[in-house]
Amino acid sequence: MMPVWLDDFLWTYQNVVYALGINGLLALSMYVVLAVGQLSLGQAAFMGMGAYASALLTLKLHLPFAVVLPAATIPPVLFALAIGTPTLRLSGVYLAIATIGLGEVLRAVYLNVDALGGALGISGIPERAGMVSIYGLLIAALAILWLVARSGIGRAMEAMREDEIAAAVMGVNVQRYRLGALLASAVLAGAAGALSAHVSSFIGPNEYGFEPAVTILSYALLGGISSPFAPVAGAWILTLLPEALRGFADLRLVFNGLIIVVVVLFLPNGLLPLRMRRWVK
């Protein structure tokens, strides 16, 4: 039994607590890509695919959530393969360019396809996710990524982030690591989407476009990518700030955008020590 105050607290702030966990997962999905020196702006789109796929699987096929959650990561993984395979061979800007429009394209698809609910979105999704599934997944992801970062894989990722040519010469299969990172990121974002759909009961076509994509980047950049815990901390700060300061909510997006500008321009060694090292030599 939970103590009464904790019960009250969770009931009052349930949505915020859920959002913290889900945004933490999204920050991790961005971290994985940044950790190999790439930039994907498809995180929100991957999340949306996971959300839509999971909602349809639950509502139309009545599958249990334990099946829905992993299945919902399949569409984002397929899209990541289709976009990542050609672009990751090219320079870093190509993945960013190819993914930046993905959210807006899918928005148009969600709006125009009747089976996906059109402008009304999908409502009446049962509340299948909760504290256990969200935070269980977040902790599992953190643990795995922490172990990976400390392993040889993590060293290879850091090497290619610092200097991809040198890393390739040392025998790191840069291409494979990049694609692996992008797929892992699609899985995390897709799962986050499935979880969010199953705690909010409603999903709409406008929730996964350009603004959330940039917001997810601001989570990861604010925290930095020195360890997997840092982007989660960034996500929590940027999720709690608008809750704490009511008047702030209107300017939330302006602030998220400025965070990115300020961090990249002025904090090269502060919040982003690993990524920025080679810029200032």
Next chain:
Amino acid sequence: MLAQQLINGVLLGSTYALFALGFTLMFGVLKVVNLTYGFYFSAGAFFALHMTKQWGWPIWAALPAAALASGVVAVVLDWLLLTRLRRINAPELASLMVTLGAVLALYAGMTTWLGPDIRRLPAGVLGGEALVLGDLRITEAQILILLATVILVGGLLALMRLTPIGLALRAMAEKPDAAGLMGIDTAKLAALVSLVCGGLAGAGGVLIGLNFNAIQPYMGEAMMLRGFVVIIIGGLGDVKGALIAGLLLGVVETLTAGYIDSGLKEAVAFVMLVAVLWTRPAGLFGRAHIQRA
């Protein structure tokens, strides 16, 4: 019907080409994927809206004035965001991220300030009459689009090919450091490129605003997707490629909307993007640029 669709497509495509031209020029000379570019497009449309609505200017005066004003915005933003990164020779992803953050802040700020509603240019800014040739209808907006595109693109090509400034720009695109050593003031040229590119984007915003008669803060964002598709299909930094790819995208989009489903318009651009990345990543007319250690 088909001829009409083709004309609409070419005219839509010429605005895409105009828009993408500045974008690809910015990349070619400044080596920056500048995502604030879409904002200049929105800014141009809003400047023209203000000039025609509040000040009662005719469109032929508002179009160049709005383009110039967007160009000035571009120079200021480029200076604020990118001078520092240029100085430390930051990798291209850094400038991409900075401009991405900035453009979100700009769009969101603009939406908070002006509201998200769709605005329209005042009635009578363009005559409603259309040129009718047999079955074909060409509206006055479309004629203006064609004229403006031809003048701007022609002017730009002349600037690049025939003037000393163009020579300096091409030198800078080839090798910025060497150009600097040869006495070219690269900082001043960078400002000029921003002015020209911002102006092209702003003009594109006014023209698209006229064509669809719908202006709202995020309109530049939808356009950016087209811009990306055009410059990837045409080849990053390739001016001629951007022109052809822009027309191509406009025609394919219009035909899709006309014969299949208008909802698929956005998807067309994206499918073309992915298809080109798979088959010809250097662009339809580009040659692979191989990076060697």
